[in-house]
Amino acid sequence: MxxxxxxxxxxxxxxxxxxxxxxxxxxxxxxxxxxxxxxxxxxxxxxxxxxxxxxxxxxxxxxxxxxxxxxxxxxxxxxxxxxxxxxxxxxxxxxxxxxxxxxxxxxxxxxxxxxxxxxxxxxxxxxxxxxxxxxxxxxxxxxxxxxxxxxxxxxxxxxxxxxxxxxxxxxxxxxxxxxxxxxxxxxxxxxxxxxxxxxxxxxxxxxxxxxxxxxxxxxxxxxxxxxxxxxxxxxxxxxxACGAIGAGILSEGQTMCSIGTSGVVLSYEERKNLDFEGKVHFFNHGEKDAFYIMGVTLAAGYSLTWFKDTFAPQQSFDHLLAGVDQIPPGSGGLLFTPYIVGERTPHPDANIRGSFIGMDAGHKLPHFARAVMEGITFSLRESIDILRDAGKKVDEVISIGGGTKNETWLQMQADIFNAAIVKLESEQGPAMGAAMLAAYGCGWFASLQDCSAAFIRPAKRYEPNAEAAAAYEKLFSLYQQVYPQTSRLSEGLAEFR
CATH class of the missing domain: 3.30.420.40 (ATPase, nucleotide binding domain)
Structure with a gap:
């Protein structure tokens, strides 16, 4: 062996x-x-x-x-x-x-x-x-x-x-x-x-x-x-780059979403002269003469961890999220922006801070938990839209990281991105990408794509629900209005932190 x-x-x-x-x-x-x-x-x-x-x-x-x-x-x-x-x-x-x-x-x-x-x-x-x-x-x-x-x-x-x-x-x-x-x-x-x-x-x-x-x-x-x-x-x-390799993002049209402490939307790219005006990162890929475009949400999974530790410290994540599938899209009119440590894409702003918008007396813990999940996913959708605006087709996204551990969140990603979400059978992230570079370097495969075909296997696919996707389009347009209307407030509050 x-x-x-x-x-x-x-x-x-x-x-x-x-x-x-x-x-x-x-x-x-x-x-x-x-x-x-x-x-x-x-x-x-x-x-x-x-x-x-x-x-x-x-x-x-x-x-x-x-x-x-x-x-x-x-x-x-x-x-x-x-x-x-x-x-x-x-x-x-x-x-x-x-x-x-x-x-x-x-x-x-x-x-x-x-x-x-x-x-x-x-x-x-x-x-x-x-x-x-x-x-x-x-x-x-x-x-x-x-x-x-x-x-x-x-x-x-x-x-x-x-x-x-x-x-x-x-x-x-x-x-x-x-x-x-x-x-x-x-x-x-x-x-x-x-x-x-x-x-x-x-x-x-x-x-x-x-x-x-x-x-x-x-x-x-x-x-x-x-x-x-x-x-x-x-x-x-x-x-x-290794995370992209480990998820099989090795040819044009492939995009992944990784929800860990931070959140990343990453897409393979061969055109070296694309100009995103600094809205997203543009880096060299581990594949030869290829690049990747990357948008970053600074507090993705961290927003959910912060929420649990602050408002439900005695509960496990499974218990906290147990009721979110019963809450309809929009969390009963509650929006969350995940700017709790500032933001990177599309707003490179160290002063912006998060918010809950639309709180009323009828909201319970599951509404807030779902709103946090939706807000994180809306933030990642902004990076998806930058890719689409550049002419990239994003109709399928490989989802990795903590966001794959909850079925409701995987379906939510499909609905908010309006794209099919694919969960992998075995996910090792960057460590697998490093191993694949070694396997290719050792001559096991003729290309990294061949290595990916042998090593990476999809486990489940989530298609967008038309009704939920339509609701999320309306909610996303409201979400996008929160940043410009709170940035000056956050700047003014910065001196009191």
């Missing part, structure tokens, strides 16, 4: 999965590591914690599976995007990694906008947001210049872990696209952006495809994990 391993380096833990040639996940292991928050708005981690947890996870994976090391042909990676790791000439980390959810860099974002103007969207294809890597580099440039002077390279989280396992420096295009330093269409580091901020081009690692072999395991890593030193290691990709 032959296997590959997918390593998914998340924000709270690393997950490793052992996958056989049929796409079956034979075993999986997760190892947590801490988050460091030295100040409000700061979010950091120690890169060595990632390395240690990955080594432990790989070792446990081999131990519990009892698979022979010779049966494992390759390893690849998925990783949290945007995090800044600075290393010196000896490969030593110079400071804690600054993560994707760190918000200290608002002044640097404004500096980027003022310096580059329209050049930013034409080259990097994305707006300057606090999550991206360039603002973090500029923060270090301004506040810790001596460290930037010592830096030989900047890396992203998974790329640092892979370097520690192989001794090879590289970054794939899908992750590089989230730095604001990549010419996304040209697939090269942008000298114009680097020069605008007096950054040396040598700070950027070599660029590779997600499925490229970048080395084998160092002997000491092989000893610590139990894997063979000859095990092939492939570059891997950004978590969202």
């Amino acid at each position: 032959s296997y590959v391993i997918g390593v998914d380096l998340g924000t709270s833990a690393v997950k490793t999965v052992l996958v056989d040639r049929s796409g079956r996940v034979a075993y999986e292991v997760s190892e947590a590591y801490p988050l460091i928050q030295p100040k409000a708005g700061y979010s950091e981690q120690k890169p060595e914690d990632w390395v240690d947890a990955t080594i432990v996870s790989l070792k446990k994976l081999l131990e519990i599976s009892a698979v022979q090391p010779s049966e494992i042909e390759g390893v690849s990676f998925s990783g949290q995007m945007h995090g800044l790791v600075l290393v010196n000439q000896e490969g030593k980390v110079l400071r804690n990694a600054i993560l994707w959810n760190d918000t200290r860099t608002t002044p640097q974002c404004r500096r980027i906008e003022e310096t580059l103007g329209g050049q930013l969207l034409s080259i990097a294809r994305n707006r300057a947001l606090e999550g991206f890597t360039l603002p973090k580099i500029l923060w270090v440039q301004e506040h810790e210049p001596e460290l930037l002077d010592q830096a030989s390279l900047f890396l992203l989280p998974k790329d640092y872990v892979r370097y520690r396992l192989t001794g090879d420096y590289a970054m794939d295009y899908s992750d590089a696209a989230g730095t604001l330093l990549l010419d996304v269409a040209g697939k090269t580091w942008s000298e114009d952006i680097l020069n605008a901020f007096q950054l040396k081009s040598s700070l950027c690692p070599k660029l590779v495809e997600s499925f490229d072999e970048v080395g084998t395991l160092l002997p000491e890593i092989a000893d610590q994990t139990g894997l063979l030193a000859s095990t092939k290691v492939f570059a891997g990709g950004a978590d969202n």
Whole structure:
């Protein structure tokens, strides 16, 4: 039997999965590591914690599976995007990694906008947001210049872990696209952006495809994990790119909706010159010479978690949602906007906050719970509409994440998106995408599409209900009026937070 391993380096833990040639996940292991928050708005981690947890996870994976090391042909990676790791000439980390959810860099974002103007969207294809890597580099440039002077390279989280396992420096295009330093269409580091901020081009690692072999395991890593030193290691990709691969989003017309802590609508794209004016993200895919368009709802599943923890802390999610299927579309005239931590798409607004509109004395807990689910889905519908407005046909959506655990929510997605929703038989998200990159890199399949056909199987399909879809069209138009009518109120309330 032959296997590959997918390593998914998340924000709270690393997950490793052992996958056989049929796409079956034979075993999986997760190892947590801490988050460091030295100040409000700061979010950091120690890169060595990632390395240690990955080594432990790989070792446990081999131990519990009892698979022979010779049966494992390759390893690849998925990783949290945007995090800044600075290393010196000896490969030593110079400071804690600054993560994707760190918000200290608002002044640097404004500096980027003022310096580059329209050049930013034409080259990097994305707006300057606090999550991206360039603002973090500029923060270090301004506040810790001596460290930037010592830096030989900047890396992203998974790329640092892979370097520690192989001794090879590289970054794939899908992750590089989230730095604001990549010419996304040209697939090269942008000298114009680097020069605008007096950054040396040598700070950027070599660029590779997600499925490229970048080395084998160092002997000491092989000893610590139990894997063979000859095990092939492939570059891997950004978590969202790997999530797309793991959901089979590998050809034109394919779209997925992922509802986790945040929510993502992601669609495959081959046209490199589309202009969305920064309304959505436009990144390189893990598939060669392809891209993906992505809209983000910052608080998707998190909105439901917040609601439960605040208003029904003693109830399980199953108990909380038990009555929502009895409430008709519109939740009895109650609307919720999921802006509880700000919003990303289509409103990149850090000050906007959520709201319930239309509360009356007849509303009970199930009305509010359903309104939260509807509000989250309306927010994701806004990203769906951006895709449709660009001429993309969205009549089928692969649904993954926490939103697939509730039948009512799956049907709600079909009705609100007015598209068929497909639930997968087995869903491993980015870890499966990483494993598929390794399987393709090892030559198991002639293409990622062939790998997808073998590994990914639909379980159930939900068609839109015509009556509910019509009701949701009216409700969605009302939902879209809430943001412009509450944005000034949220701005005024910001000083009291």
